[in-house]
Amino acid sequence: MTEAGMRLPAAPAREAEYGHDALVVCDNLVRIYQAEGIEVQALQGLDLLVHEGEMVALVGASGSGKSTLLQVLAGLDAPTAGRARVAGQDLADMSRSDRVRYRRHVVGFVRQQTARNLLPYLTASQVVDLPMAIAGVPRAQRRTRTAELLESVGVAHCAGRRPDQMSGGEQQRVAICVALANRPRVLLADEPTGELDSETAQEVFAALRTANHDLGATVVVVTHDAAVSGQVARTVAIRDGRTSSEVLRSGVGPGDVHAEGTAEEYAVMDRAGRVQVPREFREALALTRRVRLALTDDHVEIRSDRDEDG
Ligand code: ADP
Numbered sequence: 001m002t003e004a005g006m007r008l009p010a011a012p013a014r015e016a017e018y019g020h021d022a023l024v025v026c027d028n029l030v031r032i033y034q035a036e037g038i039e040v041q042a043l044q045g046l047d048l049l050v051h052e053g054e055m056v057a058l059v060g061a062s063g064s065g066k067s068t069l070l071q072v073l074a075g076l077d078a079p080t081a082g083r084a085r086v087a088g089q090d091l092a093d094m095s096r097s098d099r100v101r102y103r104r105h106v107v108g109f110v111r112q113q114t115a116r117n118l119l120p121y122l123t124a125s126q127v128v129d130l131p132m133a134i135a136g137v138p139r140a141q142r143r144t145r146t147a148e149l150l151e152s153v154g155v156a157h158c159a160g161r162r163p164d165q166m167s168g169g170e171q172q173r174v175a176i177c178v179a180l181a182n183r184p185r186v187l188l189a190d191e192p193t194g195e196l197d198s199e200t201a202q203e204v205f206a207a208l209r210t211a212n213h214d215l216g217a218t219v220v221v222v223t224h225d226a227a228v229s230g231q232v233a234r235t236v237a238i239r240d241g242r243t244s245s246e247v248l249r250s251g252v253g254p255g256d257v258h259a260e261g262t263a264e265e266y267a268v269m270d271r272a273g274r275v276q277v278p279r280e281f282r283e284a285l286a287l288t289r290r291v292r293l294a295l296t297d298d299h300v301e302i303r304s305d306r307d308e309d310g
């Protein structure tokens with residue numbers, strides 16, 4: 001039918017897809033491990049959005065699912081259910097060649113164990129060169145990029161050294177250069193300062209900031225270090241395989257590394273509207289299974305169901 005009069009009215013604008021403008025999207029992400037007949041739910045419906053250019057810290061107790069999440073985002077592990085998308089690539093549905101391309105060009109990954117990031121028989125220059133050589137980058141470009149990267153995070157003096165000739169902090173900074181060699185859009189770091197003393201950890205953290213501010217990588221860093229999470233604009237807490245709360249800090253950004261930004265903690269509401277009420281709040285008012293909710297002009301009240309004046 002081509003008659004104008006027969007046309008259907010324009011469809012109402014579809015609700016924008018969850019996270020359509022985010023670089024990293026985790027939507028109800030589930031990862032279940034089967035170990036000797038026992039099921040471990042490492043991720044239990046985790047939602048997370050990270051926008052291009054952000055630097056986000058992930059914190060949470062041991063066993064809360066942080067490493068599992070990073071393995072999925074790195075393309076090293078696949079989710080059991082739910083959706084994970086990075087830079088438009090659906091991570092649950094990648095062919096082998098997609099996966100190779102993704103791991104080579106879209107993400108860089110830094111592990112906690114300094115020894116596992118490098119190769120014992122290669123110098124810093126050689127190991128940073130390697131991912132570019134594999135990707136077919138011409139030699140002259142590789143040489144320039146390697147020198148620039150090592151310089152940018154303060155380890156130019158390590159160019160000719162093997163890992164056993166470098167400190168732990170130097171090794172981790174070289175590892176960051178390896179991860180950045182092919183200009184990934186996302187840099188993932190799983191407790192990169194976990195084996196380092198606090199001063200050395202600061203140097204490694206500064207290298208992550210350089211990757212973010214100067215080299216344009218979006219950074220997701222898992223950390224136990226409050227000094228680290230205190231320096232990023234957004235810290236996401238993971239509990240039991242889900243995001244539970246976020247702290248946003250103002251006054252933290254390029255140039256004010258040591259700024260004591262004002263921090264505000266937010267609870268995370270999932271897409272079904274569920275919010276976790278912190279234990280302290282529940283205990284203070286003896287909130288248990290049922291609560292009363294009331295909508296006021298500008299906030300929502302939660303009350304015990306045992307209110308005297310019901
Ligand atoms: P975190 O990094 O926050 O400490 P992980 O993601 O390593 O947490 O682990 C989350 C949960 O999943 C833990 O209970 C852990 O024991 C379990 N887990 C992680 N990896 C495996 C695996 N390969 N096989 C079985 N269980 C695993």
Ligand code: MG
Nearest residue numbers: 066067068190
């Ligand atoms: Mg871990």
